[in-house]
Amino acid sequence: MEKQTYEEIHDCLIKPRINPQRRKDKVYIGCGAGFGGDRPMAAKKLLNRVKELNYIVLECLAERTLAERYQAMASGGDGYDSNISEWMSLLLPLAVDRGTCIITNMGAMDPVSAREKVLEVASSLGIHLSVAVAHEVFVNESGSGSLPEKLVNMEGGVSTYLGAAPIVACLERYQPNVLITSRVADAALFLAPMVYELGWNWDDLELLAQGSLAGHLLECGCQLTGGYFMHPADKNRNLSFPNLLDLSLPYAEISSSGEICVMKAEGSGGILNFGTCAEQLLYEVGDPSAYITPDVVVDFRGVTFQPLSRSKVLCIGAKPSAHPVPDKLLQLIPKHRGWKGWGEISYGGYECVKRAKAAELLVRSWMEEAFPGVSSCVLSYIIGLDSLKATSIGNHLSSWRASEDIRLRMDGLFQEKKHAQQLAKEFTALYTNGPAGGGGISTGVKKEIFLEKQLSRTCFLADRGKANRSQ
Numbered sequence: 001m002e003k004q005t006y007e008e009i010h011d012c013l014i015k016p017r018i019n020p021q022r023r024k025d026k027v028y029i030g031c032g033a034g035f036g037g038d039r040p041m042a043a044k045k046l047l048n049r050v051k052e053l054n055y056i057v058l059e060c061l062a063e064r065t066l067a068e069r070y071q072a073m074a075s076g077g078d079g080y081d082s083n084i085s086e087w088m089s090l091l092l093p094l095a096v097d098r099g100t101c102i103i104t105n106m107g108a109m110d111p112v113s114a115r116e117k118v119l120e121v122a123s124s125l126g127i128h129l130s131v132a133v134a135h136e137v138f139v140n141e142s143g144s145g146s147l148p149e150k151l152v153n154m155e156g157g158v159s160t161y162l163g164a165a166p167i168v169a170c171l172e173r174y175q176p177n178v179l180i181t182s183r184v185a186d187a188a189l190f191l192a193p194m195v196y197e198l199g200w201n202w203d204d205l206e207l208l209a210q211g212s213l214a215g216h217l218l219e220c221g222c223q224l225t226g227g228y229f230m231h232p233a234d235k236n237r238n239l240s241f242p243n244l245l246d247l248s249l250p251y252a253e254i255s256s257s258g259e260i261c262v263m264k265a266e267g268s269g270g271i272l273n274f275g276t277c278a279e280q281l282l283y284e285v286g287d288p289s290a291y292i293t294p295d296v297v298v299d300f301r302g303v304t305f306q307p308l309s310r311s312k313v314l315c316i317g318a319k320p321s322a323h324p325v326p327d328k329l330l331q332l333i334p335k336h337r338g339w340k341g342w343g344e345i346s347y348g349g350y351e352c353v354k355r356a357k358a359a360e361l362l363v364r365s366w367m368e369e370a371f372p373g374v375s376s377c378v379l380s381y382i383i384g385l386d387s388l389k390a391t392s393i394g395n396h397l398s399s400w401r402a403s404e405d406i407r408l409r410m411d412g413l414f415q416e417k418k419h420a421q422q423l424a425k426e427f428t429a430l431y432t433n434g435p436a437g438g439g440g441i442s443t444g445v446k447k448e449i450f451l452e453k454q455l456s457r458t459c460f461l462a463d464r465g466k467a468n469r470s471q
Contacts (some may be wrong), residue, residue, distance in 0.1 A: 034221025343427025
């Protein structure tokens, strides 16, 4: 067995594709995961049910999970999604056999190490495959005109929302079985194989807008096909339990002309209709006339959905906005925000709210004894009474008496770790020092990282391919 490694570095300026080849008239792209906590078995079901899939995208990275990976890597742990072994062990045999390419952003802060882990899993399964990586690097200017011996992956944890171009470059150069990325805009993960397979170019803005619409609809997985949708109070959303249990992850059929149909597996449960599509269309959209991606700024105002069957919806009307090409990319910079401490405890039965209020006052008082002034950093609320903060209930006794099972939650954000630890200790003391009938205490302490945002005109990308194919 011979291992081959390739590498190329270039800036993130999008350059026109030279004579792009149309490889297919239609491409089929599935969503195998819509967030980091999604279900690998659901992705395997989609692969089993939809044999025409050319690509399956595992979208497992959010700003929250990116911050967690940065924190883990800074502490000596994995900078990539630690669940990648489970996903690949389950999906690789069927995906490689079918010729379905897996694209995933599970590389997070360390996609190169994620590639090595995938190759390790593949070897253990006796599978020969190639894995490509598209990710951001930092290049020190030496003035020599040559590349440095060692590139730094996302220096200081800084990461940029990349577009589809580096993924397309990897597909062109390596035709990999698996393609791993760092932080890439969600819709771009899906747009890239469309551009590659259908022969689109970067100035085909109408096509890019439609492709980005498809990616945006697919990116949250089962939210498009009935997940996070069922509600007994609405007859149009009251799915039965067996129907909800058999949700299908979505996939899309995209033609070279930009016609898009989103779909779910035939005979599966869930629901795919105007309502689910419209709900997902508006997800995380600030201005529908200017939905910004690194590849194109899209105008969603004219989008319409035409159900063709119970499992297929035609999506039309996405257009490039008035200013369709973004001139900057969004960068995320990890910042230490302090230390978070928290605690929860349940109370039930007669006057449970009064007991929870007494517990809150005790913890705050004990905190003041240990560290005067820090209790002002603590937020308290009662789950089951006022946790949604939807209305101001004050001390309305009828609301208190109607609550028969509640849970007190206290969160503190402190500059010093010892203060967060003290909150967890004082909360635990409620077991023997607090009101009667409390139980199920849980506490925690963690370093709080937030991602500061800025716009940048430049970044550098690395395209790398590695294979463990038999010769």
